[in-house]
Amino acid sequence: MTAISTTGLTKRYPEVAALDGVSVALEENRIHGLLGRNGAGKTTLMQLLTGQVFATAGSMQVLGGSPVENVEVLSQTVFIQESQKYPDTFRAVDVLRIAAGAYPNWDQGYADRLVEQYRLPAKRLIKKLSRGQLSAVGIVIGLASRAPLTFFDEPYLGLDAVARQMFFDDLLADYTAHPRTIVLSTHHIDEVANLLEHVVILDQGKVLLEADTDELHDAAITVSGKATAVDAFLAGREVLERKTLGTLATATFTPRDGDELAAREAGLDLTPVSLQALFVHLTTANTASAAAATDTHRASDRAIV
Amino acid sequence: MRIRNVVQLHTVNKLQAFGWPLIIMSLSLTLVLVIGALIVNVGGAEAREGMNEGMQYSGAIFALLGPLIGFGFTAMGQYFPLALGFGLTRREFATGTLLVFLGNALFYAVIVTIGKVIEVATGGFGLSVRFFDVVYTGLGEWWQTLIQTFLLIFTVMLVGAAITTAFHRWGQSFLWIFWIALAVLILPVVAGFLISEDFRAFAGQVGGMGWVPWMGVILGFAVVGGGTWLALVRRAQAR
Numbered sequence: 001m002t003a004i005s006t007t008g009l010t011k012r013y014p015e016v017a018a019l020d021g022v023s024v025a026l027e028e029n030r031i032h033g034l035l036g037r038n039g040a041g042k043t044t045l046m047q048l049l050t051g052q053v054f055a056t057a058g059s060m061q062v063l064g065g066s067p068v069e070n071v072e073v074l075s076q077t078v079f080i081q082e083s084q085k086y087p088d089t090f091r092a093v094d095v096l097r098i099a100a101g102a103y104p105n106w107d108q109g110y111a112d113r114l115v116e117q118y119r120l121p122a123k124r125l126i127k128k129l130s131r132g133q134l135s136a137v138g139i140v141i142g143l144a145s146r147a148p149l150t151f152f153d154e155p156y157l158g159l160d161a162v163a164r165q166m167f168f169d170d171l172l173a174d175y176t177a178h179p180r181t182i183v184l185s186t187h188h189i190d191e192v193a194n195l196l197e198h199v200v201i202l203d204q205g206k207v208l209l210e211a212d213t214d215e216l217h218d219a220a221i222t223v224s225g226k227a228t229a230v231d232a233f234l235a236g237r238e239v240l241e242r243k244t245l246g247t248l249a250t251a252t253f254t255p256r257d258g259d260e261l262a263a264r265e266a267g268l269d270l271t272p273v274s275l276q277a278l279f280v281h282l283t284t285a286n287t288a289s290a291a292a293a294t295d296t297h298r299a300s301d302r303a304i305v
Numbered sequence: 306m307r308i309r310n311v312v313q314l315h316t317v318n319k320l321q322a323f324g325w326p327l328i329i330m331s332l333s334l335t336l337v338l339v340i341g342a343l344i345v346n347v348g349g350a351e352a353r354e355g356m357n358e359g360m361q362y363s364g365a366i367f368a369l370l371g372p373l374i375g376f377g378f379t380a381m382g383q384y385f386p387l388a389l390g391f392g393l394t395r396r397e398f399a400t401g402t403l404l405v406f407l408g409n410a411l412f413y414a415v416i417v418t419i420g421k422v423i424e425v426a427t428g429g430f431g432l433s434v435r436f437f438d439v440v441y442t443g444l445g446e447w448w449q450t451l452i453q454t455f456l457l458i459f460t461v462m463l464v465g466a467a468i469t470t471a472f473h474r475w476g477q478s479f480l481w482i483f484w485i486a487l488a489v490l491i492l493p494v495v496a497g498f499l500i501s502e503d504f505r506a507f508a509g510q511v512g513g514m515g516w517v518p519w520m521g522v523i524l525g526f527a528v529v530g531g532g533t534w535l536a537l538v539r540r541a542q543a544r
Contacts, residue, residue, distance in 0.1 A: 052389045052543035071307070074392035084390050087383040089321040095387075097317050102310045102391045147392075 002061070003028035003149060003181040004049060009058035011044050018044040020205040021058065026183065028148075031175060031195050033213075034185040035279055036202035042185040043081065045202065046151045049183075050079040063149055078103060078147035080138035082154040086126040092137050093122040103145035105178075111144035114170070118163060131158030139167055143174055152184045164188070168195060189276035201279060203286045213275065220278050221259070224250040225268035233266050240281040252281050307393060311401020312408075314384055314391075326372050326413070333368030334420075334436050341434035353433045360435035366417070366442055373413060373458050377406070377465025381473060381538070389543050399538050403531075406462045414455035417442050421450045445516060453516075456523045464530035470537040473544065 004026040011019040019041045026032050036042045047053045049060060051067040051074055060066065067073045086095060096115070100106045115122055118136035126134070135156050142152055156164045172195060175182060186192050199216060201209040211219070220240060223230055227249035230242075234251055242251040252273055263270045273281070316322045337360075344356050380402050388398040420437035425447075429435060438444060443453035471479045497504035 047543055050389075050392065051394070054540070054542060069394045069396060071394055071397070074394060075307070077392050079390060079392070081390065085383065085386045087379065087387065089318055091318070094317045098310065098314050098387075098391060101313050102307070102393070 001028050002026065004060070004062050004183070006045075006049075006060040007058055009045070009048060009060055010056045011041075011048060011053065012056045017205050019048070022202070022205070022207055023058075024200050024207060024210055026181065026198065026200075028181045029179040030197045031171075031182045031184060033189075033192060033196035033199040033275075034183055034202065035189060035199060036185075036208075037283055039204075040202040040283075041205040042202055043083070043153050044205075046079060046081070046153055046183065046185065050074065050077055050151060052079070075104065076148045077151070078142055078145040078149070079151040080142040080153065080155050081151075082135075082138075082157050084138065088125075088127055090126045091123050092120055092126060092129065092133075095126065095137055096122065096140065099141045099145060103147055105146035105148075107144050107146060110174075111140055114140040114143060117166065117170075132160065132163065133158075135159050136163070139170075143170055146174075146178050146180065148180050150180060150182045152182065152186075154185055154187065156188075164191065168192065171195065189279055190274060193275040196275070199275070201282060203283050208282055208286055216275060216278060217272060218255065220252050220273040220281065221255045222250055222252045222271050222273055222277075223263055223268050224248065224271070225266070229266050229268055233263060233268055240285055252277070306397050306400060308397060308401045308404065310391070310393060311388060311398055312405055314388060314393075315380070315402065315405040323412075326369055327416070329372065330366075330369035330416075333365050337363070337365050337434050337436045338430060338432060341429070341432035345432050357429060357433040357435060361438075361440055361444060363435055363439055364441070365436055366439055369413065369417070370441070370458065370461075373409065374461045374465060376409065377462035377467075378469045380405075380462070381466045381469035381534075381541075385470075385473075385538075385541065386543055395538055395541060399535055402466070403535075406459055406466075410455045410459035410462065413458055414451050417454045418447055418451040422447050443516070449516060453520065453523075456520060456527065460523050460527040460530060463527055463534055467530045467534035467537065470534055470541055473541055474537060 002025050004024070006025075007023050009019055009022040010017065022041070022045060034042050034045065044053065048055055049062055049067055051069060054068065063073050063076055065073050067077070092115075096111060100108060100111070114120075114136075118133075118139065120133060120136045120140065121129070124133075126137070129137070135158050138152075138155055142150055142155060156167050159167065168191065171182070171184075184192060184196070193213070196213050198212050199209070200207060223233060225248065227244055227247055230249040230251055234253055237253055240252040240254070242249060255270075260270060341356065345353050348356075384402070385398060389395075393401075417437050421442065424430060424435065424437045429438075437450070441457070443450040468483070471483070494508075498508065
């Protein structure tokens with residue numbers, strides 16, 4: 001069953017289109033990765049899906065209904081956002097108390113364990129917490145709420161490597177014990193690559209790629225060897241990225257049947273591309289093509305003038 | 306409707322919600338009592354009478370009312386984004402917050418009224434001082450103080466929430482328009498006071514128009530502030 005589906009979802013602000021015609025379908029009870037560079041529209045998409053902001057155009061269905069002012073949908077949704085503001089006078093314990101009342105599936109025992117595990121000073125004023133401790137507040141709420149639909153927007157900013165790994169382990173363990181739909185936006189792609197079952201890559205407010213991570217393993221590979229052999233091997237094919245070092249070259253491309261044998265015969269090495277590398281290749285290529293399109297427009301404008 | 310969650314959001318920190326306003330009020334009252342004791346002991350009966358009359362306009366009670374004025378601003382500025390973050394709807398937030406405003410206004414109005422009754426009964430705590438029995442909270446009967454203080458607190462909360470919501474929506478440009486509009490309203494009044502005898506007479510008539518019409522004016526502000534707030538909060542977005 002689909003937990004989230006959007007069609008042509010658009011959000012425009014006076015200066016910028018934060019989202020532009022986004023159509024995605026996210027299955028329930030899976031961990032979805034929402035990837036994109038800064039300003040790609042990840043947070044805006046999550047804010048729309050949780051009814052925090054209103055769409056300019058398009059439609060969306062979350063857990064079978066529109067999330068806008070929908071108690072039934074929103075009571076099953078938790079959104080942990082990196083930029084969440086808290087009242088100045090609040091302590092972490094106050095936020096956790098409200099969360100305990102707000103989420104029907106809240107597990108207080110689990111929340112207490114997490115508070116201890118992340119060494120969260122629960123009685124300290126929120127405004128005096130470090131960035132990492134603030135992230136820990138969100139992680140405790142996001143996990144202990146056990147909401148059927150959980151959004152994590154950059155949940156571990158400021159956390160050290162140990163705490164980040166702890167979060168990944170906790171997320172996976174609790175997800176296994178209590179399956180639910182999780183949407184995770186992050187910049188640390190390699191760290192979460194093994195967690196994600198499905199990925200949406202946003203770039204400049206548009207969907208650049210939506211696929212299961214299993215499919216992405218075959219989406220691109222890197223060939224390396226002598227530059228002349230690499231060029232001959234890839235002749236006439238679309239290359240996502242190419243780098244040269246002296247007489248050697250590496251290139252990333254979309255594979256097809258028979259490539260493995262052909263590369264071996266040409267004395268070239270083939271290696272799979274990590275999710276992070278694929279993300280970098282795709283977004284870089286998209287930025288380059290957007291820049292080229294802009295240049296073409298400018299040139300044609302000048303020609304007309 | 307998850308109204309209980311909204312009420313909890315506003316009151317979860319009891320010390321902040323109720324403790325500090327009452328502590329600050331007690332400190333302010335203590336200071337007034339000390340000043341009263343000094344004046345009575347040093348100045349004698351004449352000073353005592355003058356102090357009692359002058360203190361009708363004492364703003365010491367704003368040690369309590371002041372933080373409550375800010376409550377409307379923080380409700381929208383700080384609690385609204387968190388409410389949305391917890392998946393509460395705008396309708397739930399508005400309904401719960403309205404109840405909290407009403408409850409707060411009633412709670413503190415009762416405190417002030419009890420204080421006034423004690424103050425009047427004891428002759429200004431035996432020192433002829435005024436803290437609760439002042440023009441802002443009503444110089445008339447105890448029930449007038451109850452109604453006036455309730456309306457005053459409730460109104461400033463609604464107006465504060467409306468202003469913050471409008472700022473939330475239109476940003477700095479709203480503030481410019483707000484201050485300019487306020488200046489356009491206030492400047493002619495100030496000018497009228499300075500240059501026109503007739504205007505001063507008219508203002509005197511308005512000022513002395515009685516308790517009921519004044520309560521009507523405050524109620525009018527409450528209706529405009531509350532109506533604006535409720536209309537705007539329906540389309541308010543997270544920032």
